[in-house]
Amino acid sequence: MPADATIARAALEALRQLLGERLSTAPAVRAHHAKDESYHPPAEPDAVVFPESTAEVAAVVEICAAHRVPMVPFGAGTSLEGHVAALYGGVSIDLGRMDRVLQINAEDLDCRVEAGVTRKQLGRRLADLGLFFPLDPGADATLGGMAATRASGTNAVRYGTMRENVLGLTVVLPDARVIKTGGRARKSSAGYDLTRLFVGSEGTLGVITEVQLRLFGLPEAIAAAVCPFDDLEGAVATAIETIQLAIPVARIELLDEVQIDAVNRYSGLDQPVAPTLFFEFHGSDAGVREAAAAVAEIAARNGGPELRWATDAAAREKLWRARHESYYACLALRPGARGWPTDVCVPISRLADCILETRRDVDDAGLLAPIVGHVGDGNFHLVLVVDPDDEEEMARARRVEERMVERALQMGGTCSGEHGIGFGKIDHLEAEHGDAVEVMRQLKAALDPHGLMNPGKLFRL
Amino acid sequence: MPADATIARAALEALRQLLGERLSTAPAVRAHHAKDESYHPPAEPDAVVFPESTAEVAAVVEICAAHRVPMVPFGAGTSLEGHVAALYGGVSIDLGRMDRVLQINAEDLDCRVEAGVTRKQLGRRLADLGLFFPLDPGADATLGGMAATRASGTNAVRYGTMRENVLGLTVVLPDARVIKTGGRARKSSAGYDLTRLFVGSEGTLGVITEVQLRLFGLPEAIAAAVCPFDDLEGAVATAIETIQLAIPVARIELLDEVQIDAVNRYSGLDQPVAPTLFFEFHGSDAGVREAAAAVAEIAARNGGPELRWATDAAAREKLWRARHESYYACLALRPGARGWPTDVCVPISRLADCILETRRDVDDAGLLAPIVGHVGDGNFHLVLVVDPDDEEEMARARRVEERMVERALQMGGTCSGEHGIGFGKIDHLEAEHGDAVEVMRQLKAALDPHGLMNPGKLFRL
Secondary structure, eight states: OOSOSSOOHHHHHHHHHHHGGGEEOOHHHHHHTSOOSSSSOOOOOSEEEOOOSHHHHHHHHHHHHHTTOOEEEESSSOOSSSTTOOTTOOEEEEGGGOOOEEEEETTTTEEEEETTOBHHHHHHHHHTTTEEOOOOOSSOOBHHHHHHTTOOOTTHHHHOOHHHHEEEEEEEOTTSOEEEEEOSSSOOOSSOOHHHHHTTSTTSSOEEEEEEEEOEEOOSEEEEEEEEOSSHHHHHHHHHHHHHTTOOOSEEEEEOHHHHHHHHHHHOOOOOSSOEEEEEEEEOHHHHHHHHHHHHHHHHHTTOOOOEEEOSHHHHHHHHHHHHTHHHHHHHTSTTOEEEEEEEEOOGGGHHHHHHHHHHHHHHTTOOOOEEEEGGGTEEEEEEEEOTTOHHHHHHHHHHHHHHHHHHHHTTOBSOSSSOOTTTSHHHHHHHHTTHHHHHHHHHHHHOTTOOBSTTSSSOO | OOSOSSOOHHHHHHHHHHHGGGEEOOHHHHHHTSOOSSSSOOOOOSEEEOOOSHHHHHHHHHHHHHTTOOEEEESSSOOSSSTTOOTTOOEEEEGGGOOOEEEEETTTTEEEEETTOBHHHHHHHHHTTTEEOOOOOSSOOBHHHHHHTTOOOTTHHHHOOHHHHEEEEEEEOTTSOEEEEEOSSSOOOSSOOHHHHHTTSTTSSOEEEEEEEEOEEOOSEEEEEEEEOSSHHHHHHHHHHHHHTTOOOSEEEEEOHHHHHHHHHHHOOOOOSSOEEEEEEEEOHHHHHHHHHHHHHHHHHTTOOOOEEEOSHHHHHHHHHHHHTHHHHHHHTSTTOEEEEEEEEOOGGGHHHHHHHHHHHHHHTTOOOOEEEEGGGTEEEEEEEEOTTOHHHHHHHHHHHHHHHHHHHHTTOBSOSSSOOTTTSHHHHHHHHTTHHHHHHHHHHHHOTTOOBSTTSSSOO
């Protein structure tokens, strides 16, 4: 653990010398860097720095390391388990000014970006080239943050997560060394997979400053469809059969009736208030038609006879924007409340049981908590819409969340499919990985012996 | 470095107590465990053990650790960079008797196997269920060995490598602790990605005893085709365009004319002696037809007007068996010689230059060295067929190999796409990853402070 919770005056002086105006101790700036988008209590850093290059990040880290000052890498602040809270004070390293797209190699379908580039910013640059980067957590997160949290999204069932789509990284280590991991080759068996050690390490092993990404060509044909079902069972069964039959879907998203009601209101959709699947198909014209027909047949058998098509870009855009805004739609259901979004991921054969039992728990507890999920991966989210000041309500919410994670682990799943651990799921990580967490601690200690990098996250030291 | 190159008498006694007849010091057994399938000089272990469970492996490791005896995990011995040579003596841990398929979850498309199960053994078990595991290094390697070396093969362009297809592991650590990594969920953001740290670690961080794998349903339609080209340029250009246009191929393999001549002789094919692509397409009937037509058009434009189809299973099997036997076919070109197979992987836009310059180097050096490759990934192999006792010839071969790696690195590629580092490519790993190798050393030291696990591989300590 960091020895001291407040930043040393000498460190502050050195940082100011280095960065001038790009160091801030203003209350509003510190408050902005104290929390992410979840209900977790904020924890302010003592100072926030805004470096503009890897060399500057290394210089910041060198100063902080010398003075034993905790460091918290900060992207867009859109994580959901308290990842960016400065639990031990120190310096928040905001990568937002490192927002250059360094290289786009259209022929090789890869690119290199600075960590502060956001997914939408990259998307705009790629669209002109007929390319796209498919990963889309709801928020407009930075690609550095997405790498650090092993982010995912609606396209993961077809394109994988950040685990599969990061080819390499530039990382500033806790002792200020700068390394490059991975490369541009599609595959490599040259040494330990450092890239994937840092992907998902949540800022606890170093600061990611550049990311090399896989890209994809825009498909020849794209079609989206919406299908309401008689009940949740039918919707989930349709998702499961689609995956088990290996029908090529690019997206397959579940929204339960509570969530559909929320997005209708918030994003101006007019879907029937029923458990609903959103689909998207990518491929050739013929391939898309074939896959869509196969899915329509499965849905009809499961109480979802009517697939509504959205083939033009505007209609699709409206649909997926509504899906991406679903978290904010949940919050809007209860003004003044906070969101406690949680997610688990299970083997697909257990998905129906996991969702239905969770739905029952929510109803029994009398909570407002829409379910929405990337069901093609076996991954779903529960958004507990709560009043953090109501202790009794929070206790009910906590119990539902704990039971959801216990259930997922018993089914061979994971306590988080894509939100990560932060400090919100530390006990769940321990429950899931047991003795392996001690190995994670050993790796952390090897690279960060003073525990200065994002302390208090992932596990207790 | 291990303090002592020979096994302590006390350790040997304790191992014999534990395993009885399943410990061997017989010269033939030690010699069999001294080397893999490459030209690298053998190095015999002092003893070989044949554990039958994870608990027995842990007991073996505990004894070896207590007596500071080096340990070398051994699968099928089919690696290519000296991975299994016992450079510092000690104990070879042969996992071959851990050959149980523990679990097949057809609905979830995953399975769990002991480390000694071979890929062909698993394939036979899966075929009855309409499933398959796509990774296929030429040899009938064990799945534990394939995980340890991050293996790959002809299907990687469509299905990924062991990096993407291992869901979790059981590992005996250098201090005899047993951990489970990963799980059965398709994705997870719960903690450091220990699974991928061990995948590709070449036995230097612990002994893999169980592997959880992704599986795939057998495609509805499969079609293979062979296409000879006027020249190497045309063949490579066809592969590159196919990938850049994202035409869904399951396999796309290049064999140059030297390699085609070799497989014609060795495996009884009757292909024209010309640079040739082998294709395979997986999908629906319509999808396969569509992809095949698109590829045929590209090939025709590049001097490959005649695609020969192999749609029935027997013809396909003959084709791919020939491809898998290509290494042995190379060796048969020059009886008594040894194979020095090496591989690199580059961004696909550089593949043509990399292959053509390498071909020129080989010809200039007057060496026998067929080229064969998984060109859809930008990955290709050079099999230098050499006489290891001819120092002058070996010097020429070494120069060609070094230039091939330098070229790949300059192009943004990797020194090994799938064969790994072992002790054959230690200097190349250093050239590729520079300061990052020091981080690999730190991770190694954290988990194996006495350097007992497969010492002398990946990097010098």
